[in-house]
């Protein structure tokens with residue numbers, strides 16, 4: 001049997017061990033302070049003996065955080081030494097989101113349940129799935145004595161669910177030299193249900209608050225006031241024209257063009273017979289990465305100011321969120337090609353590089369020019385009650401990651 005076949009066969013036998021590690025880490029809630037928790041340290045401590053047993057080299061890159069009792073948010077690089085070649089890294093996050101309404105669960109969210117080939121519990125899909133799969137990929141390599149041509153490592157981070165300031169962002173700030181553009185970096189925290197989506201790019205996220213000022217008056221005498229709701233309505237309609245000025249398309253995205261949508265509107269006057277003098281609404285814009293946010297902002301400001309002037313109203317635009325997406329990972333980057341070959345072999349799927357409309361932690365790598373691919377065979381139960389993952393998927397994703405870690409995706 002060739003090395004790659006031996007690795008796949010070894011991982012295929014590891015399902016019972018995977019379930020046991022899942023049980024251990026699911027039992028340790030790891031909620032960030034924003035979510036009312038004490039962070040991720042206890043969970044990392046539960047994992048450390050397992051990592052040490054593999055003989056991995058460990059480097060902590062903890063972030064101080066006075067909001068938690070321990071005063072720190074743990075981040076860890078843990079790798080199997082290899083040759084002098086580029087490293088392969090798989091990043092998973094330690095934190096989870098709160099379980100929400102306990103009544104919506106079929107049992108304790110912090111106690112793993114196994115039923116019909118699935119595991120249930122908070123965090124099992126997001127992101128224990130990636131963590132456990134990558135850990136057992138390394139474990140199988142270690143047991144088979146496979147030495148990779150470059151480091152094969154795990155990046156375990158805190159704070160992914162609440163901004164990554166104490167997680168990956170801190171790691172990249174503190175240890176910018178830990179990663180090289182030649183490395184293969186995989187984030188198994190996104191994808192689709194077929195395993196066929198390798199996420200290489202994300203739209204920019206631009207959220208705006210628009211406050212329209214008029215002059216309140218009685219409903220019977222609109223000529224004495226300035227109807228802010230009417231002006232706001234015209235502005236909302238005009239967003240269609242503004243976004244039409246940015247007609248670029250990128251077929252890697254499911255929705256290949258940029259969008260600008262009015263979403264929330266703050267409550268205005270409470271009665272029908274008052275003409276409002278103040279209206280506040282919000283826009284959610286998702287823009288292709290190559291579009292400079294400044295150009296969209298300028299076009300929007302100009303159009304809304306014109307309408308305000310015509311209506312005798314005022315308009316103030318402020319930012320709620322502004323995330324300019326970094327340049328995409330090239331669709332032919334080595335990590336993408338490696339994943340495509342490994343996914344074809346393990347899942348029997350032709351995976352395609354694509355984009356998504358939301359933001360992931362991978363953006364922090366891309367900002368630093370590090371080509372990263374977000375991939376797993378995921379399911380939509382994350383952040384939901386009764387979060388689940390299939391045991392078979394854990395095994396297969398471990399096989400894919402094993403082929404990447406060992407650089408054996410094109411070997412027998």
Ligand SMILES: [Zn+2]
Pocket residue numbers: 093126127160189
């Ligand atoms: Zn996640």
